[in-house]
Structures are given as C-alpha cells and as structure tokens.
Amino acid sequence: MRARFPSKMAPSHVLRCCQRVVGWIPVLFIALVVCWSYYAYVIELCVFTIQSIGEKVVYLVVFHLSFIMFVWSYWKTIFTSPARPSKEFSLIKSDKEQYDRDERPETQQEILRKAAKDLPVYTRAANGAIRYCDRCQVIKPDRCHHCSACDMCVLKMDHHCPWVNNCVGFSNYKYFLLFLAYSLLYCLFIAATVLQYFIKFWTLCRRKSSVNCPKGDLPDTHAKFHVLFLFFVAAMFFISLLSLFSYHCWLVSKNRSTIEAFRAPVFRNGPDKNGFSLGITKNIKQVYGDQVKYWLLPVFTSLGDGCSYPTRLVSQDVEQPNTINHSEPGKNITDGQSLPPRPLSESQNRLLGGIDQHWIDDESDEDSSKAFGVPNQNISIGQESTKHST
Numbered sequence: 001m002r003a004r005f006p007s008k009m010a011p012s013h014v015l016r017c018c019q020r021v022v023g024w025i026p027v028l029f030i031a032l033v034v035c036w037s038y039y040a041y042v043i044e045l046c047v048f049t050i051q052s053i054g055e056k057v058v059y060l061v062v063f064h065l066s067f068i069m070f071v072w073s074y075w076k077t078i079f080t081s082p083a084r085p086s087k088e089f090s091l092i093k094s095d096k097e098q099y100d101r102d103e104r105p106e107t108q109q110e111i112l113r114k115a116a117k118d119l120p121v122y123t124r125a126a127n128g129a130i131r132y133c134d135r136c137q138v139i140k141p142d143r144c145h146h147c148s149a150c151d152m153c154v155l156k157m158d159h160h161c162p163w164v165n166n167c168v169g170f171s172n173y174k175y176f177l178l179f180l181a182y183s184l185l186y187c188l189f190i191a192a193t194v195l196q197y198f199i200k201f202w203t204l205c206r207r208k209s210s211v212n213c214p215k216g217d218l219p220d221t222h223a224k225f226h227v228l229f230l231f232f233v234a235a236m237f238f239i240s241l242l243s244l245f246s247y248h249c250w251l252v253s254k255n256r257s258t259i260e261a262f263r264a265p266v267f268r269n270g271p272d273k274n275g276f277s278l279g280i281t282k283n284i285k286q287v288y289g290d291q292v293k294y295w296l297l298p299v300f301t302s303l304g305d306g307c308s309y310p311t312r313l314v315s316q317d318v319e320q321p322n323t324i325n326h327s328e329p330g331k332n333i334t335d336g337q338s339l340p341p342r343p344l345s346e347s348q349n350r351l352l353g354g355i356d357q358h359w360i361d362d363e364s365d366e367d368s369s370k371a372f373g374v375p376n377q378n379i380s381i382g383q384e385s386t387k388h389s390t
Contacts, residue, residue, distance in 0.1 A: 027165045042060065049197060063189065078166055082167040083155040089138045089307070095114070122142055124266045126266055147160050173287060190230060254273075254277055255277045
C-alpha cells in the first residue's frame, strides 16, 4: 500500500509543476515585447533614424523615465507575494478537530460562529453562513477569497492576472494600478513620438526607387520595419490597456474589487455593493495611502492590515446624502451576535476621520424616518459602531 502513494501523488505534482511553468509564458511574452520595444526605440529610432541631437536627448530622457517606472511597477506586481489571512483566523486545535469530526452543517456553523465572534468579520456567504475555506482551513476575513491558481486564500483578492502570473490583492493592488498607468504612458509616449516617422516611412519611402524617396527624407533601411511595427504595437496595447485602467479607476473610486463588482458582498442585511465605500477621497486613500507624495511610486502605502475594513452597511449609495442611525457600542452587525468592540487601527481612524460631521443624532433619524415613512437603517463602520447623541 505504501508503494502506491508516491505513484498517485506524482501525476498531481507533475501537473502542478507544468502549470507553474506554463504560467510564466504570458510574462515571458510581455518581457520579450518590452525588450524589443526598447531596442527598436533607442537604437533603431533614436540612434539610426532621428538626425536632431536635441530631439534625441529629449526623447531618450523621457523614454527612460517612463521605461524605469513601468518596469519597476511591473516587477513589484509580479514578485510581491499575495497577503494571506493571519493566524487569528485559523481554528484552534480543539475546534478544528470537532469541525472535521462532525460533518453536520448546523454543528459546523455553530463552531465557526463561536470562533468568529471576536473577529472583525462582517461579510457572510450567500446563504448567510460564516465564510470558511476548507482548503486553507481558515475563517475568511472580509473581502478575502481563495485563488485556485495560487492555491491560497488572498486578502482583498481582486483577480488572478495571467499577465503577471500572480494574484492581485491587498499586497500588490497599488502596484498593479501603477503598472497599468505607466504602461499606458509608455505606449502613449512611443506612439506619439514615433508617429511622424511612421508617416514618413509609410508614405515617402514605401517604394525603393530613389525617385520616390526625396533627398533629405528618411532612407529606406531596416529601421523602417522596426518603426512601423513599434507604432502598431504601442497603439494596440494602449487601446487595450485604456479600457482596463479606466475600469479599475472606477473600482477604486467605489472601493470595490473585481469580484465584488460582479458579486456584491453579503452582510447581515443582505448584499450591499457599497458596503465598503467611504466616499471617493477615502476610497482612493485606502489603496494609495494618505501621503500623496508616495502615490506615484511603486512602494507599499495602502492603509489597513488587509484583514479588516471600515464598512458602511447601508442599502443606498453612501456617496449620496442619507439619514443614518447608529447601533449601540459593542453591538456589531453579525448574525445576531454581540461582539465586543475592537479598537480601530490607525489607518482606519484616518479613513473614518471626517465622516462624523455628516452624521446626525438618533432623534433626528427617528423624526426624519417618521416624516418620510422610511425605517431606520443600521450602520457598522470599521470594527465597531458608535452611538452619537446630543
């Protein structure tokens, strides 16, 4: 019997290794395209084609700045490991043994509810159950999902990107956005500066006869093909990346991941697509940080720990004026469980700063609710909700 186990595990191990090797093919393709674009622009265009020294210097300086930022952000996106749930989200040994021993869903959920009562977990599965990963054997923090490609639970998972061969989540989402932004600038700069030479090569020197290529214009050399293809490739990538970058800018403004855009997170009162939105300014700061001087640099400045997030559990858009009631201290919205208040982290305090000024007291809520015939709504922000009174 023991001799069979290696033979059974070998195919899965080999398959896993093959998947890892194949996963690097898109990254290798991008790397080859970038290397070729560097050679075509620097050598074929700037060295062999452009005659003006001043034009060469300006083009080379701007090109290398955009190239460095593009490669830097791309490198960080690829080689930054996805953040995983901390140990506090794992079941203790006795609970884990009881969970594995008792296969009844009701009993298992009771074990999970008991383990999650002191955790900052406010989202649920579609059926209202505690989100638990049997593969990683952890209670999933809010916005955490299991990536089958990476075979791990990823904090604030956005998607698995084959072009970086990595899972985009809390630890590298800023790098991914900067990679998209700098790749757009890189392609736009190449296309804009190559355009005039592309037109000259395409119109004046498309025939080899010297009669059709006036003196003083560009010679018909092998640089022509590099310049022509460089413009086409840069324009093609720019158009395709523009829509993707615009979509992620919209996601950041709404504080949603790609997964949450397709499937709204479920709270106690049901799905709420705006449950994590704090307003455009604070949503941007949650990804890029609260120091603007670091926004354009591929260094980690995102706020929070990736395991807990400030929440605004209302059914209407939080960026629109609304009347909000507040629950009592220590009573967070979680399946009827009364959770002890947990102190907000420093980053969450900065995110929530300034929100109180838009709040009104409970009595005003009750009066406005009666006036308009709308029932009060509860809200839980961060890891605790606070009752404000006059």
